[in-house]
Amino acid sequence: MTDQITTPREHAHPFVPYRPPRLDPAAGLRRGRELLQQLDSRRSVRFFAADPVPAEMIELAVAAANTAPSGAHHQPWKFVAVADPGIKRRIREAAEHEERINYEGGRLPEAWREALAPLETTSDKGYLEVVPWLVVVFAEKSTPRPDGSLRKNYYVNESVGIACGLFITALHAMGLATLTHTPNPMGFLTEILERPATERPYILFPVGYPAPDCEVPDLRRKPLAEALEYFPADRRD
Ligand code: IYR
DSSP states (O other): OOOOOOOOGGGOOOOOOOOOOOOOHHHHHHHHHHHHHHHHTOOOOSOBOOOOOOHHHHHHHHHHHTTOOOGGGOOOEEEEEEOOHHHHHHHHHHHHHHHHHHHTSSOSOHHHHHHHGGGTOOSOOTHHHHSSEEEEEEEESEEEOTTSOEEEOSSHHHHHHHHHHHHHHHHHHTTOEEOOBOOSSOHHHHHHTTOOTTEEEEEEEEEEOBOTTOOOOOOOOOOHHHHOOOSSTTOOO
16 A cells, blocks of 8 residues: 555535525615614623523534634634533632722723723623623634644634624524623633633633623614725715
8 A cells, every 4th residue: 555645634625516595685685684683782791690591502602603704714713611600700700800900900001991981890790600601712823633733723813703703693693692701811711721722712701691680881883984984985886
């Protein structure tokens, strides 16, 4: 038998036909408007119910996230789901420790503190223990191959950010709420969740149902005219 020289399997993506159903524009617009209405009703939540959430919902949301486009299709994300109360407590304590240094120890720059003031956030992260699930997303700078060597990943932030957007969207579609929580710094998550050095904590999502008396700040989204510009400005078709 001769040694076979092959392209590594990870690079072998044969091309197959892609023929999604073609919607006429009126049907497309109808669906787009419905989706927007759903998305626009989503809010980030800091007050959660303790009601259980089936693991299958977490799995569906991560499966949705896992459809994200990614640099070179390396899919550089790992979602770590935690239901264990002891681990949730350790995460809460570590997050609050860091945030106390931010809020009370003066680590947050003045301008940042001012930007947060209307949201009334504090170093109290009680929701990290109330929720049935914490889902911690890690970004993989590189990914170990089965033989132990490391494959470098590309556009890691973009890829993982898009995956997180899909994750949030899927949670919302199932009637669940979350908060895009980035305790700062987040190194404690690597330690507590025993992640390898190739991964970096990215976002911590508490996941659950909103508390019955949940309130959110009465925020407005910026008008489309501020989010979208045509160029040249008078050229819309
Ligand atoms: N990470 C801190 C501060 C914080 C930052 C942003 I940007 C927010 O939208 C909210 C809070 C904390 O979690 O308290």
